[in-house]
Amino acid sequence: MKFQLIGVNHKSAPIEVRERLAIPESRIPDALKRLVQHPGVDEGLILCTCNRVEVLAQSKNGSSDLRKFLREFFHLESTAYESHLYEYSERDAIRHLFRVSSSLDSMVVGEPQILGQVKEAYASARAVGAVHSHLDLLLTRAFAVAKRVRTETALGSSAVSIASVAVELAKKIFGSLNGKQVFLVGAGKMSELAARHLIANGAESIFVSNRTYERASQLAAQFDGQAILFDQLYDTCDRADIVITSTGAPHAIFRREHGELFLSRRKNRPMFFIDIAVPRDVDPEMNKLDGIFVYDIDDLQQAVSSNLSDRRKEAERAEEIISVEVERFQARLHTLEVVPTIVSLQDHLETIRQAEIDRVRGRLGPLSLEQELAIDALTRGIVKKIMHTPISTLKTAARDTEATTVVDLVRRLFNLQEKKTAAKSGSGDDN
Amino acid sequence: MSVLWLRVALACYAVGLLYASVALTRSNEWLNRIVLHAAYVGMVFHFVSLTEEIVLTGKISLASIHNTESALAFLIMIVFTGVVLVYRTTSPGIVVFPVVFLLTLLASTGDRPFLLASESVHRGWLFTHIALILAGYAALVLSFGASLLYLLQERSLKSKNVGGIFSRLPALEVIDEIGFRSLLLGFPFMTLGLIAGTTLAETTFGRVNVFDPKIFLSLLMWAVYLVLLYTRWNAGWRGRRAAYLASGAFLAAVLAWAANTLHRFVS
Known part of the structure; x- marks a missing residue:
């Protein structure tokens, strides 16, 4: 049995290449069907997100040429993308899948969306029967590993960039950002980005104010917001829950008395000031008012850097968890390999036992029930003793890489026929 | 058992x-x-x-x-x-x-x-009174707890030390909502409970002195409760000021409770 994985991600390939390899959602079922028809492929899964395109395949015997599959499927010149492809097999493929699901391979490490995307890929592969036995096991395990990483490390809980730190802080104050109003005072790349993040997280409307009204209305149009004349700043500001300031003013434009005014107009509902400007737009005194929270660029930066080092530590812990899980999963796979052999060994010896009893039966004459039982117990005992060592050897071997050798040896010693047992299940085998 | x-x-x-x-x-x-x-x-x-x-x-x-x-x-x-x-x-x-x-x-x-030596006809009233008051107390305790958490969370946000200990507290507004909702919920219980109690006392013991410690403290608690609701409703008081008021109401409640244990109406 072999797991293989081939693909590109944001690290290995530029967006132009990823775009060409992207498979639209509507074509995924078709792609999956063609994948499992590809020579050597028994099960398959396709993960396609904006940062990665990956094809995972499982083959019972030997391996399959997944590069060929990509060539045939995309009808592309292989030179266009081949150099960007990475390929993993067996243990490395398992590890890669575990890392991807746990968001260790993501652009923003620890971001939560990827697990959902892997789950969707799994669901659509299951729907067309492309995933049934071994890949099913692998994917289910990958979800469990991702969950373990999430609960045992703090990888998913802290934010990275200034903008997302701002969002995180806003959530600490307001809980949900749904329906919260954002006010942009002064236009700038960074404040724009922060506003974008806030909106992506549910914040509702946007007011924009700038020294030049033109620029304000431009920006407001971008966000579907409302431009406010700079003169009316103090009259409108109390309507905003979150204020992002980044003007070039040489002195603070929001002072304590403004804060008091806003609070009384807002009936003391809390306000969050994000001050990106240098020199600062918001007087630090304002942070002393009950219900107003002021964070300047240094405060945000500090939160970011403490997050980054935390995150690196957490990522290391996550990698450890994944190593352990990869080992565990491999051991489990090997056990799966020896189980059919153990079963057929037991069947084999049981058949011999029954045959021998039947053979001597006639010569023994009539037997009492006790004698019958004694013969049965005797023969069973012998068979059990003989089987003990081979079975325990098989079970121990399952944990090592020598499993297949031992399995072969036992099969040859006892002349066991290759029998399709429980391993065959689901409908995928017939197409 | x-x-x-x-x-x-x-x-x-x-x-x-x-x-x-x-x-x-x-x-x-x-x-x-x-x-x-x-x-x-x-x-x-x-x-x-x-x-x-x-x-x-x-x-x-x-x-x-x-x-x-x-x-x-x-x-x-x-x-x-x-x-x-x-x-x-x-x-x-x-x-x-x-x-x-x-x-x-x-x-x-x-x-x-x-x-309580009141095997009288008023058992129904007594039960109503106590049950209502208890529900009011429960809400008050929770609201008091919420205002303490609010202070903790507010301090952590103000000091810009949001990681660590406080990172798992709920958001400020959520804490505020929990506190305010339990206040709102508890007030009718408390009011009805006090009315039931007064009626009970009046019918059992005749006219009751307002300066009896138990009655006085209960009324005080109710008054603080009312102020708490009013300031929150009208001026949106929360945080430190609300926490002080909630502590006041809580203290009065504890004292009223203590008075209840130490002192009984004599018939």
Whole structure:
């Protein structure tokens, strides 16, 4: 049995290449069907997100040429993308899948969306029967590993960039950002980005104010917001829950008395000031008012850097968890390999036992029930003793890489026929 | 037997008490889960204890002081469970568990309860009065807890030290909502409970002196409660000022409770 994985991600390939390899959602079922028809492929899964395109395949015997599959499927010149492809097999493929699901391979490490995307890929592969036995096991395990990483490390809980730190802080104050109003005072790349993040997280409307009204209305149009004349700043500001300031003013434009005014107009509902400007737009005194929270660029930066080092530590812990899980999963796979052999060994010896009893039966004459039982117990005992060592050897071997050798040896010693047992299940085998 | 069940419940709440002390320094999923299960188990035993008491005495004997403590603790736990289910946070437990533990401890270790000597026709009134007041108390305790959490969270946000200890507290506005909602919920209970109590006292003992410590403290508590609601409603007071008021109401409630235990109306 072999797991293989081939693909590109944001690290290995530029967006132009990823775009060409992207498979639209509507074509995924078709792609999956063609994948499992590809020579050597028994099960398959396709993960396609904006940062990665990956094809995972499982083959019972030997391996399959997944590069060929990509060539045939995309009808592309292989030179266009081949150099960007990475390929993993067996243990490395398992590890890669575990890392991807746990968001260790993501652009923003620890971001939560990827697990959902892997789950969707799994669901659509299951729907067309492309995933049934071994890949099913692998994917289910990958979800469990991702969950373990999430609960045992703090990888998913802290934010990275200034903008997302701002969002995180806003959530600490307001809980949900749904329906919260954002006010942009002064236009700038960074404040724009922060506003974008806030909106992506549910914040509702946007007011924009700038020294030049033109620029304000431009920006407001971008966000579907409302431009406010700079003169009316103090009259409108109390309507905003979150204020992002980044003007070039040489002195603070929001002072304590403004804060008091806003609070009384807002009936003391809390306000969050994000001050990106240098020199600062918001007087630090304002942070002393009950219900107003002021964070300047240094405060945000500090939160970011403490997050980054935390995150690196957490990522290391996550990698450890994944190593352990990869080992565990491999051991489990090997056990799966020896189980059919153990079963057929037991069947084999049981058949011999029954045959021998039947053979001597006639010569023994009539037997009492006790004698019958004694013969049965005797023969069973012998068979059990003989089987003990081979079975325990098989079970121990399952944990090592020598499993297949031992399995072969036992099969040859006892002349066991290759029998399709429980391993065959689901409908995928017939197409 | 009912005392035995109560003591089992007490042991479960002790886990919660442990949580309260540990949660201040660190917190994790695993601990939360254990605490919640312990709390649920505790509530089951608590319920058994309360029911058995009722079945044994053949009446709803809330009037015995130990039963009131026990019932109050149980009500607080119910409100707390509601908060856990709605807001998915166990943080109020930091305040709730010590209070519940203390109440249950008092109820389970004290002398055998003595019944209020009012085998009169007013038993229905008495029950209504006590049940309503207890519901009001439970809401007040939770609201008080919420304002303490609010202060903690506010301080952590102000000091820009949002990581670590406080990162698991719910958002400021969520805490505020929990506190305000329980206030709103508790006020009608408290008011009706006091009305029932006054009616009861008047019909049993005739005219009652307003300066009787118990009545006076109860009225004081009610007044603070009203002010608390009014300022929150009208001026949106929250945070430090609301916490001071809530502590005031809480203190008055505790004193009224104490007065209730030490002093009885003489007929």
